[in-house]
Amino acid sequence: MSSLSLRPLLLQLERQPGGLRAQIETAVALHGRPLRWAITAVEQRPHQPALLQIEAVVVCGSDSDRDPS
């Protein structure tokens, strides 16, 4: 029985000031360990921060064979 799984994600993220990469990795990491992500769309909104569409795959669960050291 596999306790490790890969999960696809689709997120909408309001852009904040500062580095984009850290914002995205923090948002994706709320759902699991980020394996692959990209901004796949950007919606510019009047008087509001841009809305980023993020598609990602995260790793969930633990790997039962992983060496604890």
Add this chain to the structure above:
Amino acid sequence: MATATPLATLLVVPTGIGCAVGGYAGDALPAARLLAAASGCLITHPNVMNGAALYWSDPRIHYVEGSSLDRFAAGEVLLRPVRQQRVGLLLDAGIEPELRQRHLQVADGCRATLGLDIGPVVTTDRPLEVTLSLGASGVSWGQLGQPEALLRAGRQLKAAGATAIAVVARFPDDPGSEALAAYRQGSGVDALAGAEAVISHLLSRELGLPCAHAPALSPLPLDPDLDPRAAGEELGFTFLPCVLVSLSRAPDLVALADSTALSIEAVGAVVAPAGALGGAAVLACAERGIPVIAVDNPCLLDVSADALGLEVLPAASYSEAAGLVLALREGIAPGALRRPLPALKDLA
């Protein structure tokens, strides 16, 4: 001809987004060769270099799996060139006996004909269960039902002395699909690419070794209208030769303490499609102030410099991008090559 010292350059063509250049069977390889000549040192990833039965080996090109490239750009790992890797072969238990034998014969051929150090071979203890999917944007993603089985086999190879890993997973055949027909005729997305990236990312990230993937598929019927960009994948029974050749000289991924290895600090440019600037490697480079050369290379996405608020050097083609890389290498301000050339202004 360049006389300046090499300018390490990253070339990124994201996988599975339908790029006009680089969305097919290693069809960004000519651009990579040109950029390698212009820069003297090019770091790029399997989607650029893998042409199934076709490949190109150039000591100026460093073949780095996509997630490792992201970590390199983020300053988390360094790259140490090697003379030769020992490439372990990881086969999915879901591959049928005849197709498996074809892959083993490719590995034997690369040993006998090219002198590569390949082995051992490990088969997963259960089928990996690869499935294909498209994301909301239409880009290729994919899933792996048995990630632990992949990692178990990878660890066996590492323990047995493999210093790089070539993975072959059984991918679903879908010879009658509209998506495959479109891809073969040069108008679609590579549906396999997303799942391939997931496999190699997981393995490379967990084991810290250079890894790359080749899908195992049944041969397709002849298509007389085949787009030249997809032709590399129809020359043989497997997609494995390019992976074995490129991995055989892929750089080691090493810890930051190794002062002899190539670090992101040495990188002087990153080249990426103008509509696909929202990936981890490009953003990491941009945040470090590394010049981003945004090439007009149509794809499914429209994540542009304007949309992200990035400053870039635009290029209408990879030929122009190579010229910009050469200019940066020679210390020529790219702005001096464009007209009109605005007059200097006082800071105040």
